[in-house]
Amino acid sequence: MSLSLNQWTTRHWTLPEAVDGCVRHGLEAIGLWREKVAETGLAQSVKLVRAAGLRVSSLCRGGFLTSGDGTAFAQALEENRRAIDEAAELEAACLVLVVGGLPGVQPGEPLPGAFGRDLAGARERVAEALAELAPYAGERGVKLALEPLHPIYCPDRAVISTLGQALDLSLPFPEEQVGVVVDTFHVWWDPRLFEDIARVGSRIASYQVCDYLHPLPADVLLGRGMMGDGVIGFRPITAAVQAAGYGGDVEVEIFNAEIWAADPDEVVATMKARYEEVVLA
């Protein structure tokens, strides 16, 4: 396993700056975001990561596939096909899917006047969307990576809340087409975590680490902390992921106002040190 910088951890760096930062700190891989790729341009982004000799450990992100409105659902599928195309160009190890919350609830926004409370229906639409997208991804050599998000994000970001649930949704598809993300922030509390990591086995498409801060900040999206700053005991999780056969990159993806305000080079240096100190099994 090898450490990878998810570029949102150093979100004030442009893509070229993040690529340079990885090289400067001796990292072999980077996790990219579509917004950042678009800012630099897809072709230029591909050129830069190849010239730097970096692996693209993931592209973030596709998803938001729970709308009950036919037109909106079709538009979401089309947007995801574009994301798959980009992941193919970048030769990303996977395209991360944040599947979306309750229909009509926008990420990070207050509840609107009307929205859907049919959680089971939203989950069914994710399965339908996967049936559309998995073959398309497969034809382009892209693996979709279903990311279970902490249940706190169930209303607005992801109706997939556990690793076991993500695995069950992936099983109808070849594992080259659909895998799952193990992100410590989202799954550390799960009483079935270790049994589900073993069950997931070679379906693990990405292992992402960051800590879970407590108490969470008012904007719960920013509750991700540097490893060692929160409540997670990483070593048993890393050991389980390794025992399941995962040998890919380990991405650090931190959404955190203080870390974003800090010198990105210091953040990357701390990230490397903490990875050795508290994450490695």
Added chain:
Amino acid sequence: MSLSLNQWTTRHWTLPEAVDGCVRHGLEAIGLWREKVAETGLAQSVKLVRAAGLRVSSLCRGGFLTSGDGTAFAQALEENRRAIDEAAELEAACLVLVVGGLPGVQPGEPLPGAFGRDLAGARERVAEALAELAPYAGERGVKLALEPLHPIYCPDRAVISTLGQALDLSLPFPEEQVGVVVDTFHVWWDPRLFEDIARVGSRIASYQVCDYLHPLPADVLLGRGMMGDGVIGFRPITAAVQAAGYGGDVEVEIFNAEIWAADPDEVVATMKARYEEVVLA
């Protein structure tokens, strides 16, 4: 099933006021809190609820049984024995257990300098505590009710995060001694919810309803809302609880600054109306 007022919903009412309120609004049951019982006195509390002809649908709460320190663990057991004694006097249908979070982390407080990240160990201590407390409860005719809390409370309040986990912890004991709480706020997101409610069956010791607000307020403990004000679709959950055989009281327990600031009589009236409108299957 019959509606019950958990007295924390009208927390500014004393126990006598809450008992009067239940009678005035035609409720047959009340859920009590130990703090409120202590304020009025145990004997007087018993007298008041009996005179009013109310069932005590639950006593809140025992728990906080995860300390790795032998002395603190023994003290916690002793405190829980006192709570069991009180539940017996009150003839409460169950004593709710909020089992405690990571050792050294205090409920609602920031992380201390030193605390335990051994989540598995904390969970083992809950099992050990149950083995001590269940026979004691059984001898006094008290049922312990394990409450899984939303994973957001895993660091500081409950290392039991799912209904399935609570059930598994209860299974070594007779169901007269250890049951589980289904609280919609805590479990609505769980992808295994319906299968686990069926599996829990007659182990359901209490069904509690309130809504899950989104976004949560800065103090996440106060994210509980009046039914209909949040994201939960109640009817399928109520139907599943009934299908599992539950015929006890349905408690409404809301921690919410606005509701606490409102006229308690209006809160109870709204609670009764919403129960009919959105909760009943």
